[in-house]
Amino acid sequence: MQTPQHLDAKNGRIVNLDDLKTIAEQEALLKSQLKHRIFVCMGTACQSCQSADVLDSLTREVSTRGGQAECLVTPGGCQGNCAEAPLVVVEPGGQLYRGVAPGDAASVIDSLKTGPVKRLLCDTTAPFFTEQTRLVTEYRGLVNPERIEDYIAVGGYIGLLTAVTELTPDEVIQQVTRSGLRGRGGAGYPTGLKWSTVAKAVSEQKYVICNADEGDPGAFMNRSVLEDYPFRVLEGMAIAGYALGATQGYVYVRAEYPLAVKRIEKAIAGAQRHGLLGNNIANTQFSFHVEVRLGAGAFVCGEETALISSIEGGRGLPCPRPPYPAESGLWGHPTLINNVETYTNIAPIIRNGGDWFAKIGTEKSKGTKTFALSGRVKNTGLVEVPLGTTLRKIIFDIGGGVPEGHKFKAVQTGGPAGGCIPAEHLDAPIDYESLQSLGSFMGSGGMIVMDDTSCMVDVAKFFMDFCATESCGKCIPCRVGTVHMRDILNKITTGEASLEDLAQLEELCDMVKYTSLCGLGQGAPNPVLSTLRYFKDEYMAHIIDHLCPAGVCAGKGQDIRRPACVL
Amino acid sequence: MNSAAPSLPSSSQNVVAAPSDDKRWRIVGATMRRYGFAPSALIETLHTVQNSFGYLDTQSLRFVARSLKVPLSKAYGVATFYGIFRLKPHGEHTCVICTGTACHIKGAAKLLATIDRCANIRDAETTKDNKLSLVTARCFGACGIAPAAIVDGQVIGNLSPETMEELVRRCLKS
Ligand SMILES: Cc1cc2nc3c(=O)[nH]c(=O)nc-3n(C[C@H](O)[C@H](O)[C@H](O)COP(=O)(O)O)c2cc1C
Ligand code: FES
Numbered sequence: 096m097q098t099p100q101h102l103d104a105k106n107g108r109i110v111n112l113d114d115l116k117t118i119a120e121q122e123a124l125l126k127s128q129l130k131h132r133i134f135v136c137m138g139t140a141c142q143s144c145q146s147a148d149v150l151d152s153l154t155r156e157v158s159t160r161g162g163q164a165e166c167l168v169t170p171g172g173c174q175g176n177c178a179e180a181p182l183v184v185v186e187p188g189g190q191l192y193r194g195v196a197p198g199d200a201a202s203v204i205d206s207l208k209t210g211p212v213k214r215l216l217c218d219t220t221a222p223f224f225t226e227q228t229r230l231v232t233e234y235r236g237l238v239n240p241e242r243i244e245d246y247i248a249v250g251g252y253i254g255l256l257t258a259v260t261e262l263t264p265d266e267v268i269q270q271v272t273r274s275g276l277r278g279r280g281g282a283g284y285p286t287g288l289k290w291s292t293v294a295k296a297v298s299e300q301k302y303v304i305c306n307a308d309e310g311d312p313g314a315f316m317n318r319s320v321l322e323d324y325p326f327r328v329l330e331g332m333a334i335a336g337y338a339l340g341a342t343q344g345y346v347y348v349r350a351e352y353p354l355a356v357k358r359i360e361k362a363i364a365g366a367q368r369h370g371l372l373g374n375n376i377a378n379t380q381f382s383f384h385v386e387v388r389l390g391a392g393a394f395v396c397g398e399e400t401a402l403i404s405s406i407e408g409g410r411g412l413p414c415p416r417p418p419y420p421a422e423s424g425l426w427g428h429p430t431l432i433n434n435v436e437t438y439t440n441i442a443p444i445i446r447n448g449g450d451w452f453a454k455i456g457t458e459k460s461k462g463t464k465t466f467a468l469s470g471r472v473k474n475t476g477l478v479e480v481p482l483g484t485t486l487r488k489i490i491f492d493i494g495g496g497v498p499e500g501h502k503f504k505a506v507q508t509g510g511p512a513g514g515c516i517p518a519e520h521l522d523a524p525i526d527y528e529s530l531q532s533l534g535s536f537m538g539s540g541g542m543i544v545m546d547d548t549s550c551m552v553d554v555a556k557f558f559m560d561f562c563a564t565e566s567c568g569k570c571i572p573c574r575v576g577t578v579h580m581r582d583i584l585n586k587i588t589t590g591e592a593s594l595e596d597l598a599q600l601e602e603l604c605d606m607v608k609y610t611s612l613c614g615l616g617q618g619a620p621n622p623v624l625s626t627l628r629y630f631k632d633e634y635m636a637h638i639i640d641h642l643c644p645a646g647v648c649a650g651k652g653q654d655i656r657r658p659a660c661v662l
Numbered sequence: 663m664n665s666a667a668p669s670l671p672s673s674s675q676n677v678v679a680a681p682s683d684d685k686r687w688r689i690v691g692a693t694m695r696r697y698g699f700a701p702s703a704l705i706e707t708l709h710t711v712q713n714s715f716g717y718l719d720t721q722s723l724r725f726v727a728r729s730l731k732v733p734l735s736k737a738y739g740v741a742t743f744y745g746i747f748r749l750k751p752h753g754e755h756t757c758v759i760c761t762g763t764a765c766h767i768k769g770a771a772k773l774l775a776t777i778d779r780c781a782n783i784r785d786a787e788t789t790k791d792n793k794l795s796l797v798t799a800r801c802f803g804a805c806g807i808a809p810a811a812i813v814d815g816q817v818i819g820n821l822s823p824e825t826m827e828e829l830v831r832r833c834l835k836s
Contacts, residue, residue, distance in 0.1 A: 140807050143817035177806030180819075312762030315803035350709065350746055351802045389709055392745030394800070408702035409736070410743040469764035469805035476806045507763065541805075543763045557766050561800065567743075 108370030110377045112256050115247055122248035128164075131207050133157075134171030134184040134236055135195075138322050139315075139354055140476075141173075145197065146181035152197040153183070156204045166207065172236040172323030176223060177476040184236055191217040222492040223474045228481050230455070230463045231320060231439050238323070240358055243365045246326040252371055254442035255330045258337055259377045262445075267338040268294060271441065273449030275461035280306055280397075280434030281509070281538045282614075283460070283527035289431065292421040293339045296429035301341035303332050303383075304425065304432045306402060307348035307355070310394035311510030312561065314541030316465040317435040319477050321348065321355035324439060325362035329385060331438030333372060334445060335431055336383040344383065345425075347402055349390040360387055394511075394565035398613050399424075399432045401567065412569050413613035434539065436465060457483035460526035470507075470543035473498045480525075487521040490544055501546040505629070508543075509536030511558045511565075512618020514625025515551060534625040536618070550647035551630040552637055556584040558622035562615060573616025576607035580623065587634060588648040590641040590656040597638060601627065678729045681721050686714040690722075694729055701732045704740055708747055717751045745799075752795040753788040755833040757813050762801030764808040769823075773809055774798070776823045780830045794833045 109115060126132070135141075135150040153168045174182045179193035183203065192203065192215040199215060206212045219225075229235055239245045246252070258267050272287025293301060305328060309317040321328060332344045348356055363385050366372040374382040388406050395401045396411035403425050405411040424430025440462060444452045456462050460482035466489060469475045473495030480489060486506060490496065497503045505515040514535035516523070523529050527537050545554065563577040583600045586592040604620035611617045627634065636642050641654050649655040677699075680687035693710040697703030707730065711722045718741050727737035741747045757777065761770050774784070777796055781789050788795040804810040807819025813829055 139802075139804055139817060140819060143804060143807065143810070143819050180807065309803070310800075312766075312801035313764045313805050314801070315805055318803035351799065389706060390744075391705055391709065391747060392799070393743060405705065406702070408700075408704040408732070408740070410739055467805055469808055470767045475764075475808070510763075541763065543767060543805075545767060549767055554767075557763070565800075 107368060109247075109252065109256075110370060111260060112253065115252055115256065118244055118247045122244055126248075129167050130165040131167070132186040133166065133168045133203070134186070134239075135168065136172060136174055136180070136182045136184075136236060137170040137240075137354075138173040138177070138319060139352075140177035141181040142354070144180040144194075146195075148197040149181050149183065149195050149200070152200040153203060156200040160204065162204075166204075169239050170241065172238060172240055173232070173319045173477055174236045175227070175232070175477045176217070176474055178474060179217065182217075182236075186237065189219065191219050193217045221495075223478075223495065226488065226493050227479050228455070228463050229479055230443065231436055231465050232323070232477065232479050233443070236323070240323050240325060241361055241365075243326055243362075243369060243371075246324075250446060251326055251442070252330055254445035255333050255337075255371065256377055258334050258445050259379055259381055264294060264338045264340065267334060267445065270444055270449040271338070274440075274444045274452035275449075275456075275459075276437065276440055276444065276452065277460065277527065278434055279436035279440075279464065279539065281512070281536065283537060286433065286437055289421060289433070290335065290338055292419075293341075293429050293431045296422055298429050300343070300426075300428045301339055302425045302428055302430040303335045303339065303341045303344040304402065304406070304430060305332055305344065305346040305435055305438055306397065306399070306432055307346055307352075307359075307435045308390050308397040308402060309349060309352075309435075309539060310397040310565075311539050311541045313467065313469055313507070313543045314510060314539050315467045316477060316540045318352050318355050319467075320435050320439055320465070321352070322358050325355075325358045326366065327442055328359070328435055328438050329362055329366055329372065331441035332385060333376070333383045334441050335433070335438070337376075337381050339429075339431055341431070342382050342384065344385040345388050345406055346385060347388045347390060347396075347406060350392065351390075356387060356389065363387070393567070394561075395567045395613070395615050398615060401613070402432065403430065410567070412567050413615075415612060436540075455481050457524065457526050459528060464525070464537075464540060466540045466542045468494050468542050468544070471497050471501065471546040471548065472544040482526050483524045485522050485524055486516065489525070489542065490521070494544065497544065497546045501548060503544070504547055504549060505545045505551065506542055507535075507545065507554065507622075508541065509538030509618075509621070510541055511561050512536055512614060512621050513538050513541075514621050515545070515554065515629065516625075517629040534621065534628055536621065548645060548647070550588075550643050550645040551626045551633045552584065552587055552643075553645075553647045555623045555626045556581065556588055559584055559619065562619040566615060566619075570610075570612035570616060572607045572610040573612065573619065576603055576611075576616070577619050579603055580607070580620070584623070587637045588643070588655065590637060590648075590654065592638050594638060597634065678725060681725050687725075689714050690726070691729075694726075699730055701730050704730055704732055704737060705744070708737075708741060712747060717748045719749065753792045755794045755814055755836075756797065757794060757811060757830070757833065758797050758799050758802075760801055760804070760808070760810045761798045762805065762808075764805035765801070765810060768808040770809045772823050773811065773821055773826045776826045777830055780827055781834060789834070791834075794830065 183192040183195045276286040277283040393411045396405045401411040401413040420430040465479045559581040563581045566573045568574045608620045727734045783796045785798045810819045
């Protein structure tokens, strides 16, 4: 890629909106010289299905035919329907091919002249594609995540340079407040309010942290966003830095996401090279640096105070709040912690204005939300919808419902602090308040569908086991309570529990919920409470009849006290 | 709470000598240097040690603790708090089975049972011939293709017990 003339003079630094325009025009010119562009998804799911080999063989096929000048084969991002990986998109035309093997390269290249390869074609008029609203996953898959020019060509960095050169920090915060954006990490705290608290704090040093720990099992939205839009996350963090008067940012990302780590590190280097991170951004006084910190497999480190201890190099133990990180966070300085998706929403808000964002969603929950749809549902993958969309629409229209003629039983949202929502509430709109009133939780966006092959007591036991293992051990209600609850749930699934045990379980739920130190313990009883609320009959079947209605704890109709072999 | 800033450079004159002249210690040294030997670089450094040597032993913990001037007890505490760090080496092959929610619903337990049957190992165990180690993880973000596993660094999705058995047999043979 050639650098535009006048940028060379500034060592490739991009300092104003004109520079962005020049690059965007260059990219448009490049694009217009190409007849075709072929995007091969390089996300985790597609790579696990050998999409790198597909990329190689497509590239080879094009070059043996001497077509490099008019056909570009490039890595792309997630298309969402990960169940059908590996995925390839051909532009213009937008044909989406699924399950592409390296051996299909010749047919795909032939198709540029002869028309789509029918046997590989995905129906993009299906609700899975048409019923989504793409804001966080804008230009899905059609930007090379490793090229900053690709990002700039679709409007990248206009937000940051507008903020730094045309708006005061206060005005930036005002836009974020007007947008009504709420934290996407789970609790839904108003982002504008959090920003203004940190902005008001007086300190020489402030920090901006991006929470990319995504510990909820069954959630992979943040991974996908980091893999596909690393520059946008960095742009959001830099805008926050400008608004708050912070000069240093950290991305705390779990080590289980090697590809996301690689992409964000590459993006940091790229942004630095172009002067979009580092000293004197846009030739102003504003400087902002970002470093990556790796998690190491502890769920509790997603909790903000534990995350801070971890960045400081210690064990991830949470601390009582107040003081909140906004007043005293990393190394005792005011610190902003937001989720990956929260930051991803910032650049479009600055670019299009807060009012634009506030038009999407419901009265109290603005914007869109990405969900990781998985479990017993036909179209597993990443989906994005406006807040307020019903669960039914996501699971049955977009998700295509439960496969193999099974019956929908419940959907689990909110991770280990969330709950299971049964069929009778499928028409509830998804927003922070209504999920909470149903005994669940927005969480970061995992949505695991369960059908008649899942036992709800087993599911409750699964989450309690998770919390007992992940409890950091600092406070007693969580450390001891979760183990007791797991033991009782274990007894229930092996048919050895009595009604007194059930009463004790309910009592423990209450105690752990209200006396634990951090959100891990406070949320741990939720899966039990919600399954007790909606599926008490299943508990009773285990305790009184010694039967597991779903046939999980023992075969159907078999006494669970004589457990059958799982195989 | 530690009040030192992250980039506070400590004097480089008293750099601790590496335990041996194994070249991999240089990579470890480079990580510590990158963070100015700050105590807060502990987790990053342990990651580098594990990536270079495969696991953390007493010798490497001692070296890192002395280099970063943190008590050995703290280094040990961190190494044992975080699930990713291991104090024992893995076998020739490593299989990580996801036991996250989506994989649980889609039958991760059957995969574990298959491995137990074919290789006679459970979570965090290694076969006697040192060929295969089994570990479990809680979700690595491949929930769209659950149940998933990572075999020798490669993510594999939509696993059936039959494919699992084939993968295990291949590891045990090679
Ligand atoms: C046990 C526990 C785990 C958490 N895990 C995450 C996580 O993985 N990612 C995240 O963004 N927030 C997580 N949170 C919420 C964070 O503490 C914090 O509220 C959030 O990062 C704030 O960002 P937001 O305002 O953008 O949502 C977790 C909280 C608790 C109690
Ligand atoms: S639950 Fe297994 S990869 Fe997410």
